[in-house]
Amino acid sequence: MTTTVAQQYKNYIGGEWVEPSGNEVRPDENPADTREILGLFPRSTAEDVNRAVEAAAEAFKTWRRTSGPQRSAILHKAANILEQRAQEIGEALTREEGKTIGEGVGEVLRGVAILRFFAGEPVRPIGEVFSATNPETFLWAERVPLGVVGVITPWNFPVAIPLWKLAPCIAYGNTAVFKPAELTPLTAHLITEVFIEAGLPAGVLNLVHGSGSVVGEAIARHPKVNAITFTGSGTVGRHVYQVASERGAKVQLELGGKNPVIIADDADLDLAVEIVTSGAFRSTGQKCTATSRVIVLEPVLKDFTAKLVERAQSLRVGPGIRPDTYMGPLVSEDQREKVLQYIEIGKQEGAKLLTGGTALSEGEYAYGYYVAPTVFADVEPQMRIAQEEIFGPVVGILRARTLDEAIAIANSVRYGLSASIVTRDIRKAFYFAREIEAGVVHVNSETAGAEPHVPFGGMKESSSFSREQGRAAMEFFTQVKTVYLDMPPAQ
Structure with missing residues (x-):
């Protein structure tokens, strides 16, 4: 095997690829042949997380007011770009995670379907009009974004799971701090490239590489992170839930199965x-x-x-x-x-x-x-x-x-x-x-596999009773605002 110098990658914060605050890096190896190093990725610090959260909080001020059709257009474009790069990203997925090339490309195409579904969400109804006791009151309830969302994802589906979290997060007007698994950082980098090319404004998506014990912990504890969506082990998930919920953050967990x-x-x-x-x-x-x-x-x-x-x-x-x-x-x-x-x-x-x-x-x-x-x-x-x-x-x-x-x-x-x-x-x-x-x-079909437009999640210790994907995603990524509008006196 020919030895080459591995590329060193960066975090993506506030619309720029930036160096991490520390010097520690982690090699991304091919589990089928560990002699192949796919890149060197940052082991970021809490300081990097803070920069990312601040960037996301600043971007939220304008992104939340971006029209549904504008958000929809960006997600549609991202879907098209991802489809064009399906073979390239599928091969990268296979080399860093180990699954077969058919499964790798198939997962990327599943990501395309996820993006296309959620590209439709910003232009679908997001509220209801009610009859008020006072006939002069216009009464409605609408779903509004949460703010900054921490997105913590595992290595086993490094394209599909991030996208079924990031797509609704962005579609409903939130901004994201994305921490992928350390074992699959390259696919996270490529996903981020897709969103950048699609025209996602600076700060809406921020990518911070690093360990769960440092980066994940900093996201869970940050006071400006209003919600966390997590997929991973039960032990880590329960810790994230405890830490984040204690300070009032909204938490969504998708955990294990048997x-x-x-x-x-x-x-x-x-x-x-x-x-x-x-x-x-x-x-x-x-x-x-x-x-x-x-x-x-x-x-x-x-x-x-x-x-x-x-x-x-x-x-x-x-x-x-x-x-x-x-x-x-x-x-x-x-x-x-x-x-x-x-x-x-x-x-x-x-x-x-x-x-x-x-x-x-x-x-x-x-x-x-x-x-x-x-x-x-x-x-x-x-x-x-x-x-x-x-x-x-x-x-x-x-x-x-x-x-x-x-x-x-x-x-x-x-x-x-x-x-x-x-x-x-x-x-x-x-x-x-x-x-x-x-x-x-x-x-009469296997236990694995899920359509992108229907709810996904488990019972008992497999989840936190919320559901991902489909319209059910709106339940987590939004909150309800009820508005009473009384007509002013006629002049």
């Missing part, structure tokens, strides 16, 4: 295997909506298990940039070690390892963070591998005697993000949809 698929005894097993395989192993299982539990009715347990193991063993693992790769590496060494630790926990708990369970480190895998697709059987509901989020290519098979027992097992975790059932029986499908404790429910 998502089940129920295989009914009338299921098409070939379809079921493909649904589970895609849900569990696409993106190397690094999705909050990934399938991690398969609850199988006894009559089809043996046949389904054999088919799933065979399919898992057939998957092509390798660098995501290769077009024939089904599953790429994990995003980092820490993430790989976490997954391998959970595999050991599963074996110690008594689950039966059917395939995978090892790091891949020979030959083409020597410089990447690879783990073989892993399937456990004989998993019991109380086991840690059936209760805790692993965030890797590991799926456990659980046995159930009845549909009610399967649903009870599915509901026996603290999460409630997404869930699926595979069945030919419409009655079972409706019963499942009613009884399952999940914010996103699928029938």
